[in-house]
Amino acid sequence: MILIGERINGMFSDVKQAIADKDKKVIQDLATKQTELGASYLDVNVGTAAADQQGTIQWLVEAIQEVCSTPICLDSQKPDVIEAGLKVLNADNGGMLNSTPLNKKNDDEILDKFIEMANQAGPKVNIIALTMDKNGVPQDIDTRVAIAAEIVQKAMEKNFDIQRLFIDPIILPVKVPNAQIQPGNILAAVDQIKYLSDPTPHMTMGLSNLSQGASERSLINRTFLAMAMAHGMDSAIVDVLDKKLMNVVATAEMLMNKQLYSDSYLKAYKAS
Amino acid sequence: MPIPDLAESFVGAVNKVTLGATKEQGGTRTSTITVGGAKNVVYAGSPGDAGEKPVIAMDVLDVKPEDWPDILAEPYGDVLDNPAQWAKKCIDEFGADLICLKFEGIHPDTQDKDAEHAENVTKQILEAVGVPLILWGCGNNEKDNLVMPKVSEAAKGENCLVGTVEEDNYKALTAIALADGHHLITAAPLDINIAKQVNILTSDMGFPLEKIVTFQSTGALGYGIEYAYSIQERQRLAALSGDKMMAMPMICDVGFEAWRAKEAKTVDAPEWGAAQDRGPIWEATTAVCLLQAGADIIRMRHPRAVKAVKNFINQIWK
Numbered sequence: 001m002i003l004i005g006e007r008i009n010g011m012f013s014d015v016k017q018a019i020a021d022k023d024k025k026v027i028q029d030l031a032t033k034q035t036e037l038g039a040s041y042l043d044v045n046v047g048t049a050a051a052d053q054q055g056t057i058q059w060l061v062e063a064i065q066e067v068c069s070t071p072i073c074l075d076s077q078k079p080d081v082i083e084a085g086l087k088v089l090n091a092d093n094g095g096m097l098n099s100t101p102l103n104k105k106n107d108d109e110i111l112d113k114f115i116e117m118a119n120q121a122g123p124k125v126n127i128i129a130l131t132m133d134k135n136g137v138p139q140d141i142d143t144r145v146a147i148a149a150e151i152v153q154k155a156m157e158k159n160f161d162i163q164r165l166f167i168d169p170i171i172l173p174v175k176v177p178n179a180q181i182q183p184g185n186i187l188a189a190v191d192q193i194k195y196l197s198d199p200t201p202h203m204t205m206g207l208s209n210l211s212q213g214a215s216e217r218s219l220i221n222r223t224f225l226a227m228a229m230a231h232g233m234d235s236a237i238v239d240v241l242d243k244k245l246m247n248v249v250a251t252a253e254m255l256m257n258k259q260l261y262s263d264s265y266l267k268a269y270k271a272s
Numbered sequence: 273m274p275i276p277d278l279a280e281s282f283v284g285a286v287n288k289v290t291l292g293a294t295k296e297q298g299g300t301r302t303s304t305i306t307v308g309g310a311k312n313v314v315y316a317g318s319p320g321d322a323g324e325k326p327v328i329a330m331d332v333l334d335v336k337p338e339d340w341p342d343i344l345a346e347p348y349g350d351v352l353d354n355p356a357q358w359a360k361k362c363i364d365e366f367g368a369d370l371i372c373l374k375f376e377g378i379h380p381d382t383q384d385k386d387a388e389h390a391e392n393v394t395k396q397i398l399e400a401v402g403v404p405l406i407l408w409g410c411g412n413n414e415k416d417n418l419v420m421p422k423v424s425e426a427a428k429g430e431n432c433l434v435g436t437v438e439e440d441n442y443k444a445l446t447a448i449a450l451a452d453g454h455h456l457i458t459a460a461p462l463d464i465n466i467a468k469q470v471n472i473l474t475s476d477m478g479f480p481l482e483k484i485v486t487f488q489s490t491g492a493l494g495y496g497i498e499y500a501y502s503i504q505e506r507q508r509l510a511a512l513s514g515d516k517m518m519a520m521p522m523i524c525d526v527g528f529e530a531w532r533a534k535e536a537k538t539v540d541a542p543e544w545g546a547a548q549d550r551g552p553i554w555e556a557t558t559a560v561c562l563l564q565a566g567a568d569i570i571r572m573r574h575p576r577a578v579k580a581v582k583n584f585i586n587q588i589w590k
Binding site: 268 | 464
């Protein structure tokens with residue numbers, strides 16, 4: 001499971017404060033802690049924490065790279081913010097550009113721009129593409145799959161390695177009225193997106209969004225994560241500090257025969 | 273549209289393990305041996321993925337073997353009651369890469385020899401040959417826990433491979449191997465889940481995973497080799513998929529197992545072919561088969577089988 005640690009995001013108050021105070025230590029502690037707990041990538045999102053998004057993402061990336069070599073997932077829907085992040089990113093460690101829709105009302109070429117940026121950054125830099133287009137976030141299964149198909153096709157046209165492509169079918173808060181059908185739709189879409197190409201693109205999602213505003217957030221997150229993994233989701237943007245969630249990841253991988261069972265398999269998973 | 277690259281690519285590799293310590297490294301060995309490092313399954317991938325050549329450890333027992341068939345004992349002539357000369361013959365004449373000293377004689381059911389005996393034999397062999405040593409207990413937990421720590425101490429600083437530790441008996445030997453600077457063999461009874469568990473348990477005691485070699489138990493041709501084969505293959509695949517708890521090189525006990533087979537040791541069976549050839553063939557075939565499942569160190573006994581297997585290794589791992 002490719003886990004992307006979600007904590008370095010300006011939406012969290014500690015990160016917002018650290019950005020305001022230019023306090024590197026808070027960011028660096030979050031980076032090392034998430035790495036220790038199993039993050040394969042560290043998501044970095046300025047959010048609304050600063051007006052100067054470009055300068056701030058660079059400051060965050062540089063602060064993280066001072067203390068660990070975990071690949072960074074630059075998180076912004078604005079190509080110029082991603083581009084600013086890429087200027088200071090050590091792409092030899094790998095990286096991720098998160099995220100682009102298929103197209104936007106005011107930017108028909110946004111996916112092309114992301115692919116170009118990833119290609120220029122080097123062979124270890126991946127892309128997360130959302131099953132979303134100029135009409136917004138689709139609610140049904142078919143539109144999600146259709147958009148994913150167009151994304152895959154575009155990647156192939158641009159000679160972009162499909163194994164560097166992560167498709168995010170966009171999970172919405174389950175608490176929103178009439179949204180309870182969405183988790184099932186996501187699973188059905190994942191089932192179909194897997195057959196779009198061989199090799200298949202990776203599948204990822206911003207898991208915590210699912211439980212936005214709900215009670216039992218951790219329980220909702222980890223239950224759906226196990227369900228999604230069984231359907232072929234092989235990545236997620238998650239709170240790796242959530243111990244119970246991480247135990248679910250280890251157990252699901254073991255039950256899917258991706259990790260050898262041993263009585264101490266939880267410990268073994270953490271070690272690797 | 274680009275043609276996708278469908279070659280299997282693995283994220284992990286088998287650990288590289290170096291046995292033996294030279295004078296500069298605090299020991300008295302004249303050479304060291306490195307095994308492991310494979311980044312693919314045997315035969316697959318580029319030549320660079322094959323890792324280090326597998327090696328052959330010839331068995332030397334601490335006491336004269338009582339039940340060896342004549343065909344197996346004959347090439348050794350009169351050295352079988354002298355472990356030091358026995359070891360020297362294995363290296364000088366039979367081309368063994370290293371020596372596995374097996375303490376058969378300390379077992380309560382055989383000669384029940386004491387720790388002093390085991391220490392002495394260890395020292396004699398260290399003096400007689402310059403290659404790295406494997407020091408292997410008798411299999412009786414109680415006796416091994418009594419004797420093997422002394423053996424480990426007698427070879428302190430020589431960076432030997434000592435074993436074996438098991439799920440329900442690992443603490444004593446793990447602690448002493450750690451203290452004396454040796455590598456460790458973790459053993460499991462043809463059970464991959466237990467094998468992983470032993471590695472986790474020893475690593476919990478602070479023993480470095482990079483200094484472990486695993487023994488999954490061996491079955492000879494016709495006597496369960498398929499279980500040993502598939503478990504070793506499974507371990508290799510786990511190592512390649514990045515499972516750090518299973519990324520160790522593997523050792524097999526081919527000599528002992530092959531020579532237990534009636535096809536190897538029965539003399540009076542002309543319909544099975546010439547008796548002098550059958551045993552060595554049985555041993556060599558078992559070894560070659562397990563090498564293809566990913567074995568890194570093979571314990572062997574008959575010099576003709578050793579020669580044949582060395583020839584195979586040299587042709588495959590060029």
